[in-house]
Amino acid sequence: MARGKLRIYLGAAPGVGKTYAMLSEAHRRVERGTDCVVAFVEHHGRTRTEVMLHGLEQIQRRELAYRGTVFTEMDIDAVLERRPAVALVDELAHTNVPGSRNAKRWQDIEELLAAGIDVISTVNIQHLESLGDVVDSITGVRQRETVPDEVVRRADQIELVDMSPQALRRRMAHGNIYKSDKVDAALSNYFRPGNLTALRELALLWVADRVDEYLQQYRGEHNIRSTWQARERIVVGLTGGPEGRTLIRRASRMAAKGSGSEILAVYIARSDGLTSASPKELAVQRTLVEDLGGTFHHVIGDDVPASLLEFARGVNATQIVLGSSRRKTWQYIFGPGVGATVARDSGPDLDVHIVTHDEAGKGRGLPVARGARLGRSRIVAGWLVGVAGPVLLALLLTHVDADLGLANDMLLFLSLTVASALLGGLLPSLASAAFGSLLLNYYFAPPLHQFTISDPKNIVAITVFFGVAMSVASVVDLAARRTHQAARLRAESEILSFLAGSVLRGETTLDALLERVRETFAMESVALLERQSDVEPWTCAGSVGPSSVTRPEDADVDMPVGDDMALALSGRVLPAEDRRVLAAFAAQAAVVLDRQRLVGQAEEARRLAEGNRIRTALLAAVSHDLRTPLAAIKAAVSSLRSDDVAWSEEDEAELLEGIENGADRLAHLVGNLLDMSRLQTGTVTPLIRETDLDEVVPMALVGVPDDSVGLDIPETLPMVAVDRGLLERAVANIVENAVKYSPDATPVTVAASALGERVELRVVDRGPGVPDDVKERIFEPFQRYGDAPRGAGVGLGLAVARGFVEAMGGTLTAEDTPGGGMTMVLTLNVAPGHAPVSPDLPARVTS
Secondary structure (H helix, E strand, O other): OOOOOEEEEEEOOOOOOHHHHHHHHHHHHHHOOOOEEEEEOOOOOOHHHHHOOOOOEEOOOEEEEEOOEEEEEOOHHHHHHHOOOEEEEOOOOOEOOOOOOOOEHHHHHHHHHHOOOEEEEEEEHHHEHHHHHHHHHHHOOOOOOOEOHHHHHOOOEEEEEOOOHHHHHHHHHOOOOOOHHHHHHHHHOOOOHHHHHHHHHHHHHHHHHHHHHHHHHHHHHOOOOOOOOOOOEEEEEEOOOOOHHHHHHHHHHHHHOOOOOEEEEEEEEOOOOOOOOOHHHHHHHHHHHHHOOOEEEEEEOOOHHHHHHHHHHHOOOOEEEEEOOOOOHHHHHHOOOHHHHHHHHOOOOOEEEEEOOOOOOOOOOOOOOHHHHHOHHHHHHHHHHHHHHHHHHHHHHHHOOOOOOHHHHHHHHHHHHHHHHHHHOHHHHHHHHHHHHHHHHHHHOOOOOOOOOOOHHHHHHHHHHHHHHHHHHHHHHHHHHHHHHHHHHHHHHHHHHHHHHHHHHOOOOHHHHHHHHHHHOOOOEEEEEEOOOOOOOOEEEEEEOOOOOOOHHHOOEEEEOOOOEEEEEEOOOOOOOHHHHHHHHHHHHHHHHHHHHHHHHHHHHHHHHHHHHHHHHHHHHHHHHOHHHHHHHHHHHHHHHOOOOOOOHHHHHHHHHHHHHHHHHHHHHHHHHHHHHHHHHOOOOOOOEEEOHHHHHHHHOOOOOHHHEEEEEEOOOOOEEEOHHHHHHHHHHHHHHHHHHOOOOOOEEEEEEEEOOEEEEEEEOOOOOOOHHHOOHHHOOOOOOOOOOHHHOOOOHHHHHHHHHHHOOOEEEEEEOOOOOEEEEEEEEEOOOOOOOOOOOOOEEOO
């Protein structure tokens, strides 16, 4: 079964006409005989949109009850059973009511598409997942309903429904979008001209990028290499020289002349890692092109002109900007230069601009010798084997009384040529081949000791020897270099893999990373330097090794990271190919430093937020919970002092009891606040003593009604090591909390038992209990669970209780009570030398 096609009408804001356009398309398809139904369309009370539903078949919606309200959603089963050719499904980003098959409507649409049904839908630009933060910063409204960008990008057709901000505001003012009572608020908030203009630009740019993707895909499928000048794309070729800044600014001025122009700066590096570019200058140019709205690209290619043209045609560029050659006149013997070659091979579809600059004609460094990568010791060994080896071999063969024959002599000399190629590369092996040919001619080819050859066969043999020697030397040299490159690339890939893994895991600290740099490149010291601006001095953000430098200029290797950060290494000068990996290390060091600072800032923000939360909760407690008993005390005292009413003794006793209860309640609240303050400041110092639970627990029940708690504490329990005052306060808070939530006429049970070296005190209630994910949160300060009344306390009782228990070395946890309710389990340490005793008779304290 073929997958259905998805068509989306995209708008910048509500009311631009997406649903109207979708319904108009449906009418056109019905007129052409297409089986088209309305699976779900929301007209939001807009008369003109509602009229467009007339004449279209509508699928009955499914009703769902949620929190006492009935909602309607698309009945996907009914649509699949009806199996129309086209289904209209409005509001792609909609979140379905809980109880639906899928959480999101776009997931419902995926089912319809998988069943072969074409779908037409609508969505606003602010509902795209990637633009949530942007829309929030523009409008101040965070979109809760979003759809992944990939879902929209996969659509077969995307049509932009556009409308100017002025026209949309007029439509709003006429009441065509919202009801009249909401028009003024909408126009002064979300539908402000600036908001609508920014959202419209977002929609236009997003659709333009999508169109560009279609164009690139089409060009790739049809293998179109010529440039289509649909948009001005200017490629700037950089060499790493100082003229790059001039080229970038010139390209920016060219791009400013046409709306929608794009700048792409590209640096072509050779695959062997040899380059005369300045990494610091390239970093500056990267920053400059990004500040001007362009992008920077790093491309590998041995043929610079061909690679540049290939890149330009690959991005569908229309213009290339190059600088005048820095070569001097005599240097043109090496070739016509990059600019001339690119201009010659660009063809009629690419305009090439050669820009003059101050560095033109001042010369440039020649490429580093290829053999430099083999190391000085290997090159010297290659020359020794290639030059001294044939001499020693000739002396050996001439002083040994054995006629091996010219063919065997040639094989021996050829082995030295191969050895010199393996050690020193191509040039020593070529010298060995030439020198060996001369020695073979002089010592072993008749007439001997003359540089002449009498036998034509020997001429052919020596000529073939020289040719074979050069060919073998070239092949061996190429193989050695490829092996060397493969080893380097494998080492680089391992290092880059390590860096990528550390980025994903976030494990590497700055010191560990700098130590890895020092070990990898065999340096004495490594330092990450930074500064606030160009005029500020450098400061060290992190360093490893002895006597690290304090300025990039003092280092042997300086790898810039932007304008105000650099990685400075001391110990030796690195070759060009090592700087590529060092650049990755430098970028990672900057990321690690930023991460460490962000973690510190986040921790500081968390502490500030926690302090702010506690202050806010404390203010709420003071403003309500502490004022409530004060108000009751104030009212009772005022009533007693009033001369207008003659109070009876019963009334006076009741008012005095109210004053006493209010004072007790106020003292309890203030005590909890003070205890919480002591716990947070770490000033709680428990005085641990041997104590019997049956002496402390009854004292903690003074503040609760006598018939609300049942005690089950065996007298034979071992003594516990606690602070009696802290334990009494902790148990009192736990029991008061349990009594508060326990149903009437259902007493709370307080039971104790011995478990090895621990004693458990359980406070069991039959209240509503709490879910598992809330059991830890109820021990946080200023937390009330559920619908606890405001007058029930400030939410510090359990937090203070846990703090006191943990200060004594115990634990306090919450468990579910079998049959419903919650059980607080208080675990205490048995006093030393007091093991549990099995009683003969169960003596209990009960009240």
